[in-house]
Amino acid sequence: MAGLRFQAVLEAQRRPKVKVNFPSEKVSDYFGKKSFGMRQMKERLPNEVYQRVVTAMEKGKGISMETADSVASAAKNWAMELGATSYTHWFQPLTGATAEKHDSFFDSISGIEKFKGSTLVQQEPDASSFPSGGIRSTFEARGYTAWDPSSPMFIIGTTLCIPTIFVSYTGEALDNKAPLLKAVEAVDRAATVTCKFFDRNVSKVTAFLGVEQEYFVVDKALYSARPDLVMSGRTVFGHNPARGQQLDDHYFGSIPPRVYDFMRDFEIEALKLGIPVSTRHNEVAPSQFEVAPTFEELNLATDHNSLLKDVMSKVAEKHNLKVLFHEKPFAGMNGNGKHNNWSLITNTGVNLFQPSSSARDNLQFLVFFVNTLKAVHEHSDLLRASIASAGNDFRLGANEAPPAIISTFIGQQLSMVLDELESKGNVHIEKGDNMYMKLGIDQIPEILIDNTDRNRTSPFAFTGNKWEFRAVGSDANVAQPMTALNLAMADQLTKFNEELEKRISKGEEKRISIVKILRKYIKESKPSRFEGDGYSDKWVKDAEKRGLSNVKDTPRALDAYLTKETVALFGRHGVCNDKELEARHDIMLENYVRKVQIESRVMGDLALNHIIPTAIAYQNKLIHNAQGLKDLGMKNTAVTKAIEEISGHINTLKVGVREMIDERRKVNKIDNMRDLAIAYCDKVKGKHFDKIRYAADKLELLVDDEDWPLVKYRELLFIR
Ligand code: ADP
Numbered sequence: 001m002a003g004l005r006f007q008a009v010l011e012a013q014r015r016p017k018v019k020v021n022f023p024s025e026k027v028s029d030y031f032g033k034k035s036f037g038m039r040q041m042k043e044r045l046p047n048e049v050y051q052r053v054v055t056a057m058e059k060g061k062g063i064s065m066e067t068a069d070s071v072a073s074a075a076k077n078w079a080m081e082l083g084a085t086s087y088t089h090w091f092q093p094l095t096g097a098t099a100e101k102h103d104s105f106f107d108s109i110s111g112i113e114k115f116k117g118s119t120l121v122q123q124e125p126d127a128s129s130f131p132s133g134g135i136r137s138t139f140e141a142r143g144y145t146a147w148d149p150s151s152p153m154f155i156i157g158t159t160l161c162i163p164t165i166f167v168s169y170t171g172e173a174l175d176n177k178a179p180l181l182k183a184v185e186a187v188d189r190a191a192t193v194t195c196k197f198f199d200r201n202v203s204k205v206t207a208f209l210g211v212e213q214e215y216f217v218v219d220k221a222l223y224s225a226r227p228d229l230v231m232s233g234r235t236v237f238g239h240n241p242a243r244g245q246q247l248d249d250h251y252f253g254s255i256p257p258r259v260y261d262f263m264r265d266f267e268i269e270a271l272k273l274g275i276p277v278s279t280r281h282n283e284v285a286p287s288q289f290e291v292a293p294t295f296e297e298l299n300l301a302t303d304h305n306s307l308l309k310d311v312m313s314k315v316a317e318k319h320n321l322k323v324l325f326h327e328k329p330f331a332g333m334n335g336n337g338k339h340n341n342w343s344l345i346t347n348t349g350v351n352l353f354q355p356s357s358s359a360r361d362n363l364q365f366l367v368f369f370v371n372t373l374k375a376v377h378e379h380s381d382l383l384r385a386s387i388a389s390a391g392n393d394f395r396l397g398a399n400e401a402p403p404a405i406i407s408t409f410i411g412q413q414l415s416m417v418l419d420e421l422e423s424k425g426n427v428h429i430e431k432g433d434n435m436y437m438k439l440g441i442d443q444i445p446e447i448l449i450d451n452t453d454r455n456r457t458s459p460f461a462f463t464g465n466k467w468e469f470r471a472v473g474s475d476a477n478v479a480q481p482m483t484a485l486n487l488a489m490a491d492q493l494t495k496f497n498e499e500l501e502k503r504i505s506k507g508e509e510k511r512i513s514i515v516k517i518l519r520k521y522i523k524e525s526k527p528s529r530f531e532g533d534g535y536s537d538k539w540v541k542d543a544e545k546r547g548l549s550n551v552k553d554t555p556r557a558l559d560a561y562l563t564k565e566t567v568a569l570f571g572r573h574g575v576c577n578d579k580e581l582e583a584r585h586d587i588m589l590e591n592y593v594r595k596v597q598i599e600s601r602v603m604g605d606l607a608l609n610h611i612i613p614t615a616i617a618y619q620n621k622l623i624h625n626a627q628g629l630k631d632l633g634m635k636n637t638a639v640t641k642a643i644e645e646i647s648g649h650i651n652t653l654k655v656g657v658r659e660m661i662d663e664r665r666k667v668n669k670i671d672n673m674r675d676l677a678i679a680y681c682d683k684v685k686g687k688h689f690d691k692i693r694y695a696a697d698k699l700e701l702l703v704d705d706e707d708w709p710l711v712k713y714r715e716l717l718f719i720r
């Protein structure tokens, strides 16, 4: 059985170099070439049509069929010039992946290539294969996809892809994009009102996102020889390599040439699609890397993140590599995260999280800054739920990742500013600018020193001019956490606006009102502000004392989607109704159950059919040896000890797997999805996974390396 493993190792070691073809020396020659963006539209559309599209995008208004026809025709011609023959509505169903259904431009009736506005605007994919959490069966049998003009069309292979939302006929959102667009609109509405207290010229606030995506790269042959990686995206067994992260020499070290070629290759493809990839570096674990496109408008950045992952997976094939986006592909190694860098920027070009050199502007900065702290504090359970997944459960709370406790990190300087603002509650503020001085607001430096002194252990950190939501899982669609965050912020700002308006209407001076409200928020949100080591056990205890939630598993974390507060919150801003939330909740639970079920099956299969037979065969060799020694009248205690040890682990494995299978049988009878998910979490996974793994990993150390059937960590991680 070990034959397959060594064959894979040999294959991996003998890979020929794969050539990277640069389309041109200058990136500007090919950047966005495969994306039907603003530039292409401007070039190809009649000016008045182009203006209508721009207005529609900026104001979020509908597009007339006439305009759509015009866009469709231009897009088709553009795409065909680039070799496209078909088109697809590209959308993001709740499974987490992206989906598409291809149709040819060629119209057999007329005998020519056609693409009408109506097909651009709306399509009916066969929705039956996408999860709907019961919405479709209760309401309508089918759903439709609708064009999102704010995200440019793009070409993959010979297909024109049209970013769309996916909704049921009765209008319920069945995807990740529809609620995200609404949350972004909500934050725009609320933040614009807030900005107007400072600057009448602000008419729009746009949310921006820069996604740092972590991933592992392994050789394709080695990957294929690991059924667990193939089936579940992570290794369910595997002992730590002798040389792991201890040396810390990997971080920002040199990138292995094969991986470097792969990176350059996928970057070229990403750039062609208009994805502004910019940084590449090694991460903490061996064979772990990161890619971070420059930040973009949030909806676009979200699409681009999904697209980038697809592109990376496709290009990896050419290089005989596999990309692992799972949150925890290797136990004992750093997990994969996805830092969501988020900011709000006005149409006048002001980043609302950028401290300024003027104390007056800093009051506006503080308003947005403190409201974020408050939003995160008030909606921490929802934010926690928005990052919950079977994969992320292995990462959050494990010792080298943020805990499942949502806290905020703001750095020393801003902590001082807030403390001062809070403690000077009794200072008599008069009108006039020196109030800023009295309150310490004038002390906010334009460039924060803490910028560099980042707390990497915080799930939600302020990094100079943006917030970084770090607890997001690497395989997640960022639409969910970004919907939660922007909605939370929209709601918080709305409350702030209302209170401020009320005070002003009572005749209170505006700035004084603002300061008073901020003081209250600072006090109220203080429990979730934490500057220490988020990975420490002490923090878990302290957080509990502060009354912060620490929900460690997905099925329970997801409860937050259905609380009275959450339903009201989503409803207030028109982001999701209660049915949509229920459906989402159900689908997420089902996704969770499926994942754990698959892992459990893979574990059972590997243990029973690969590991136990190997261990028994090896044990027989040892028995033979022990007998031989005895026959020669020699001591054989070392060998008999090993036999005993192996036999113990085999037994644990056998019994463990049998019990786990029985458990699965039992829990599968549960009807209620939440109960089922909890049973999978506590009973199938909680009671068995670690025990089974422990025995299997011990056997890996005991059994002769020549015989071991599974590709080992050191081979997966160090051959490249
Ligand atoms: P680090 O690894 O130090 O956190 P990187 O430079 O790798 O930083 O990534 C930072 C990410 O944040 C990039 O995607 C970058 O474009 C993005 N970013 C920078 N400024 C902003 C901003 N104002 N709003 C949103 N994202 C931003």
Ligand code: MG
Binding pocket: 212, 339, 468
């Ligand atoms: Mg970062």
